[in-house]
Amino acid sequence: MKLQHNPTHKKALYIRASSFMKKKMYNEAVEDCHMMLEKDCKNVGAFYLMGCAYEKIGDIRMAIDNLSIVIELDPEHVNALLARGACLNTIG
Numbered sequence: 729m730k731l732q733h734n735p736t737h738k739k740a741l742y743i744r745a746s747s748f749m750k751k752k753m754y755n756e757a758v759e760d761c762h763m764m765l766e767k768d769c770k771n772v773g774a775f776y777l778m779g780c781a782y783e784k785i786g787d788i789r790m791a792i793d794n795l796s797i798v799i800e801l802d803p804e805h806v807n808a809l810l811a812r813g814a815c816l817n818t819i820g
Contacts, residue, residue, distance in 0.1 A: 738768060749780065758778055761778035772802050772805065776795070776807065776811075778794045779791045779808065783811065783815055789819075
């Protein structure tokens, strides 16, 4: 409902992107993350979800890039550290 009234509402976009991830709709999640980042270019949650979505799509390089940004912004983001490590292991 919030997105009908305000298509760029950050919290509603985050919730929808998370829902897309659960439904394995990774490209849609990436789109919502891009919209969040247009409003807030340091949105850790958006970069994290986007990194996870790219990993699921199979674009490991983009996943690593996004997860690295998360770690730059929040060096103690454990899930991003683990996810980036898994991606790095994938490419060797």
